[in-house]
Amino acid sequence: MTESMQMQNTAIMTAGMKLLREKLGLIECEIFISNIKQNNFDYTKWRENLYEDMSLEELVSKAAEFERQNPELIPKNAKII
16 A cells, blocks of 8 residues: 555545434444444445435535535545546
């Protein structure tokens, strides 16, 4: 892993932890992380059904709104459609 990639990973982890703490609170954030680690959480399986009740248009709209509200979380070179 290059130093640049490591820096990006660190920035992503920092932003993710900040969001979890802000949205869940410190204790719930720790519980969330503990549950993921203890239960062998499979993100790929989990996300297969995450948006099944949402149309593509609704998903794109929500992603665009998230980008507008959180520009600091979007990498500068990201291409959002």
